[in-house]
Structures are given as C-alpha cells and as structure tokens.
Amino acid sequence: MHISSLSIRNFRNFYNSKFIFKKGINTIIGENGSGKTNLFFALRVLIDDKLPRYIRFYESDFNRSLGKWAGHWMILAVTFEELDASEEAQVLAVQSSGDMEGNKNTGSYSVYFRPKYQFRKELYDYSQTAGKTVEGLQLYLDKLTVDDYETSYLCRGTGDFSDDEIYKKYVGDFEAVKFPNPDNKEELIFGTFLPREISVHNEVSCTFIKALRDVESDLRSYSTNPLINLLRGKEKTVEISKQTDIIKSIDKLNDQISSLKEVKEVKDGIDKSIKEAVGTTYGPNIDVKSELPNDMEKLLQSLKLWVGDPDEEGYMGKIWELSLGGANMIYLSLKLLEYEKIRTDRIANFLLIEEPEAHIHTHIQKTLFDNVQTNKTQVIISTHSTHISSVSRISSVNILSRGKKQTLVYQPANNLDDEYITRAERYLDAIRSNLLFAKGVVLVEGDAEQILIPQMFKKVFGISLDEIGVSLVNIGSTGFKNVARLFHNDRIKKNCAILTDLDASIVDLPANENEDSTYQKHCRASQVSGAERKEKLDKFCKNNDFLNPFYSDYTFEVDFLMNGNSHEFVESLDEIFKQQAAIDSSKKKLQDKSVSVAGVEVLRLADKKGKGWLALVVADNLVYNTYIPDYILRAVAFASAHLNNATKAKTAKYRLRKIGRSKFDEYFETAKKTSFKGKDDQEVIDEYVASFPNDQFTKFLWYL
Known part of the structure; x- marks a missing residue:
C-alpha cells in the first residue's frame, strides 16, 4: 500500500492543493517558506502515531x-x-x-x-x-x-x-x-x-526525520533505535547449544567480576558506612554484583553500533563521535532496512525526510537517493537541494511555489508521455535542475549567452537574475523542447522564455545561390536553418501561455555588438592580440556600422578564441549603459512577470545613481534634478518612467 495523492484544503499555506505521489521515493521541491514543513505536518496528522490522535x-x-x-x-x-x-x-x-x-x-x-x-x-x-x-x-x-x-x-x-x-x-x-x-x-x-x-495511526509505520533532528538520541533510545528493531527476535534463531555456551560464559564472567578484590572493598565500605549510620538492627545487608544480561534477547539488545571513518582505516568509535551528517546517513539507512526487513505487521511503511541536505554532503545526497531501493517503504523527501532534485524522477516530484497568500503545487510530469519524461530526467543535472526552483526561466543555447546575459543584467540594472528568482539555463545541443514542455498549464505554471538565433546572413547573398562563395553558402544554409527553427518553435509554443520564443536577427555575438556595444569588445582586444597593429585593425572593423564588416569580425574573434572565452573577457568590460538587445530584454521581462514593486524601485534608484554620475549620458541633467526621497515604491517607479522615457529600464517595465 502506498499514498497516491494528498489533498489539502484551507490549511496554512495551502488554499486548494493536491499532491500526486508514486511508489518508492518522492521529492517535494520548494523555496523557503513555500510550505514543505506544513505539508509534512498535514501528512503526519493523518498517519503518524507520534502526534496526538x-x-x-x-x-x-x-x-x-x-x-x-x-x-x-x-x-x-x-x-x-x-x-x-x-x-x-x-x-x-x-x-x-x-x-x-x-x-x-x-x-x-x-x-x-x-x-x-x-x-x-x-x-x-x-x-x-x-x-x-x-x-x-x-x-x-x-x-x-x-x-x-x-x-x-x-x-x-x-x-x-x-x-x-x-x-x-x-x-x-x-x-x-x-x-x-x-x-x-x-x-x-x-x-x-x-x-x-x-486506527490508521496504529496500522501503518511512519517516521518523520526533521531537518535538524538529533538522531544520535534516537540511536541511543530503546524505543526509537532501528538497530534494536532489526535485532529483535533474532535470539530465537540462535542454536540452543550456542545460547547455552554464551549464557554459561556470561554467568562465569559475572562471578569473576563480582569477586574482584576491588569490588569487594567497595561493597564492604558501603556496608560499613550504612551500619555505622543506622545500626545493625535496621541497616540492610549490601552486596555488589555484576549483572551482565544472561538472556539472549537482552544480550542482543545490548549491542551497539560502532562506526569508523572511511579515511581512517582501522579505527572504530561510538555513534556520537560522528558528525550530524554521518549520524543522519546511518539512521536513514537503518530505518529503511528496518522497514524493508522487519515491519511485516504493518500494512504500510512511510518515511518522511525533511531537507536531508541540512546535514548530508552533496555527493552523498546524490548517491543515497539515487541508489536506495524501496519495496515496502514509501519515502517522501522535501528539499531545496539541486543535487537531490537532479536524481529525482520528475514523475515523482511535486513543486511548491509561493503565490499570494497561498502555495501553488505543480507536477512537472503531468500528462507527459514516458518518452518525454525520460528525456527531461536525463537532462536535469544538478546545475540545470535549478529551473525547478525558479519563479521564471530563460532557456539559451550557448555558453556566451549563459555567461554574458546574467552579467549584463546585473551591471545594467543593479540586480541579479538570481535575486529576482529567474534561472537562465544553457540547453546546449539538447533541444529546447525536451525541457520547455515542462512549462505548461498542466504542469509547471511559470513563464519560460526561449532565446535562440535566426542566423540571418551577415553578408549579402546573390539572388542565384549557385553563385555563392564558400562563405556565402555557409551563411545561406544557416539562414535557412534559422527560418525552419523559428517555424517549428513558434508552432511548439502556440497556445501555451507559459512559453514564449524570442529571436536574435543574426547570432548572439553579432546582435550584441550591433546594438551599440562595440566598446565592450574593443576594450577586450588586448586580451586577444599581442600586436598593436592587429588590435587597431580589429577595432576599426568592430566599430564599423555595417553588419557585413563588424559582424564578420566579431565572429572571427569568437572562432579564434571560442565563444565562451570571448564572453568571459567581454563580461569584464560591461558598463551600466551597455545596451541589452531588445529580444533579450523582452525575454527576461517575460520570465519576470512576478517582479514586485520593491525590486523595480531598487533598480530605478540604482539607474538614477549611475546616470547622475555620467556627464555624457543623455539623461545626466534630468538625473541631477530627480529625487526619490520620501516616495514610496510605486511613486518611484512612476516618476522614473516619466523622467526617463527612453531608458532601458523604462522599456523593461513596459515589457513587463
């Protein structure tokens, strides 16, 4: 028996929520304050006998x-x-x-x-x-x-x-x-x-392991130690002859300990002290005897777990010598073994684990929850660890997202074919699985975009994408569809923007393609592929309010350069060339207004050093007035639909400070006359839009 669903109505974070669970291991993913602890409490009210009836x-x-x-x-x-x-x-x-x-x-x-x-x-x-x-x-x-x-x-x-x-x-x-x-x-x-x-509480087994639980005390306790449960009943399977030999040995050992001279001296001293205090008439007779248990059941229950560090071969110590993480790992393993091997009298076993990452190292997190096998036990884990979420099957994941006065619950695999689920699970490693935690997502297809877009957003607007809850994820060669289909009205109801290139030719092409040079053939083929990609992507995103594709006219590097950002590339040339003549030649081309000159040059630089390397160098030369290409600005705005006024006002104040310090900015004089002192967030936003109508941030606000 296993839990297949949990419905919560009007309880704490949850106004109207339904969770879907599978056999085996299930994962609850959610940001802080999204209700993971309250979810566990709701479950425990139903099945945990540790809570009041x-x-x-x-x-x-x-x-x-x-x-x-x-x-x-x-x-x-x-x-x-x-x-x-x-x-x-x-x-x-x-x-x-x-x-x-x-x-x-x-x-x-x-x-x-x-x-x-x-x-x-x-x-x-x-x-x-x-x-x-x-x-x-x-x-x-x-x-x-x-x-x-x-x-x-x-x-x-x-x-x-x-x-x-x-x-x-x-x-x-x-x-x-x-x-x-x-x-x-x-x-x-x-x-x-x-x-x-x-009583359901008495018919199922439920163990709740909270994030900061002191499992050391549980492992010492007779009632909660899973090792004792694993050993219970084993005395019945020990051969009678072995039991007899062991008990005789214990009895002999008790006699030897009791007859030690040191023990007798202590016994005589206690006896004398009592007799002197109350007299021989009322004073009890005293003896000190060894009472090592000579009952097989009690002997087995007296066994203790000893542990050793794998890097310290030959040494074994008590459980409390371990770190909390080590103790938690052992406790989890023992509890699973207990449920799998021992608890046959219960109709179901449930193990609820709150944020195991609180004490367990990241590599162990992945290994433990990737390898653990459960046949009789259903495990439900809450986490905000990308390492655990990366090994979780999305078919057994519930995502919690904070909404207005309530938590929203999403199932990323809902109504997805097994084939697509498998593809998505293969893709979601520890880095990319952060999209499951985000409030909005931007998918890109290259290293340059992954490096430069977050950096330019931070430099231009004074806030990071992480700060506003937007994950930018590099899809690489995987293809957008395998991940983008997770964002849907049936699954994750969060905005996902897709950034890709149309790859329009940066050089003029002859009317007759037979007259193409080798370079022109390459450009023409890319242009055709870009048009086909747009047609397919538009069709894929059609009628899905949570998906929106955004396209660069050429490629990311070319569009970024041609939007007035030659300064950033020119300042990077001394990292690329050693000779001044090569720097001067490249600078002249990069500053050319023609895409057939500047575009060809920037792609040459990218080919020379690699797009990722070039992006890293250019990132060091970004400034507050670096111009974010419009298609990128629109994409980030789409993924940031949740943005609050406090964040908008913070950015407005940052932009005002930057503009007011730059005499060459077209809005310099306006900025010197503008003050947000004493104004609330909405007033700051309204005044900024009115005072700087053509500013990048004003555009961003309109796109929101």
Missing part, C-alpha cells in the same frame, strides 16, 4: 487567502493505492455509487475540521430562507469561534475537495449563500467512521 487546530491554521475563515472547513485527505486483502487495509477501501463492493485496491482517509452539527444546521436553514443575503450570512458566521468546530476522521470518502465545485456543493457556497443539509450524511463523499478496533 486528535489534533487541535486554531484560527491561524486557516489559509490567509480565505480572508474571513469562519464557516469554512479545513480538509486533509489522503488516497491509498494497492491495498492488500487484510481487514485493516480493506476498511479504507472506497465505495462507489451503485457498487457495494467498491474498489478494493484504492482507499481513502480524511480529517475534517468543520463547524459542529448545530452550526452547520443553522447555515443550511438560513440558506433556505427567501430573503437570504451575504450580509445576513455574515451575522451567523460572526458568532463562530474555533471552539464551535469539531475534528472528524473518516475513511472511504470519494470527494475531491480540491475541486472548487465539490467544495461549494458539499461544504458551502459562501457567495451564493448555499449550504447543504448536514442531515444528509453523504457518506460516499465524506466517508464513514473507522471501526472502533482499528
């Missing part, structure tokens, strides 16, 4: 996007798949309308935090009155407190309360003032109470 919820537990929470329900609902035939598992099996047998392989379990019956009845009665109004409804809701709520645990329900229509029908439509009659049990939707003798 009936959780008390508070006003603050309702999702803030509700505004007024009174009358709304908090609903946590989990769906199980592959139920076995045991009675404990089958009590969870859902029942379908018209089918008393129901689905024996699928089960459900839900927690409802809802107003008590009498208040639900009042809401229903009011909704049946002719003169009902939203204002009149509010009078009933204003009376409600959390003390008027009850917590109900039900199983076998089929209602998906992440569906707004289901929620309105069976909980209530607050805008239309429509509420259901609580006398209608609707057991097919809500479920039924569990039999008294069965």
